[in-house]
Amino acid sequence: MFDLYVYYKVRCEHAARLEPLVRAMQAALGEHREVAAQLKRRPEMTDGLQTWMEVYAGVDAAFGEVLDAAARGAGLASLIEGPRHAEVFTDLTPCA
Template identity: 70%
Template sequence: MIDLYVYYKVREADAAALAPRVRALQAGFAVPAQLKRRPDVRDGLQTWMEVYPGVDDAFPARLDAAARSAGFAGLIEGPRRAEIFTDLPTCA
């Protein structure tokens, strides 16, 4: 299992239109998803983060395909970037 973090820039003017699309996308997956944003705005851009804890290795590809189909590209500035994290092994 992995934890997936996807971040991207959102034009402040497009934030209200994008938020329900992201939430609808997240609701389509049977995983506990989160949607976050940085509190500051730089050059009219917000930084958003989608968090998907405890997903399988195939999930990032399914999410990417769903995001492309959801039409996010016209509402974000630049690419969606994904980072994968795993738990550290416990000490014996």
């Protein structure tokens, strides 16, 4: 299991339309995949763009493909600038 972080840029004028789409997608994933999701953004804006972050904790290796399909189905691409970037993190274990 690992944690998946997905970040992307959002034009300020698209934020109000995008937020309910992302939250609905995350709620559906929570119901069907039993995953806890969070939606965050950086507090500052640059050139009219916000940086948003979706966080999915404790997911399996197949979840990335499920999330990509859900994002396509939700129509997120039309309201974000550029690609969605995914990063995977695992819990830190001390060296022996």
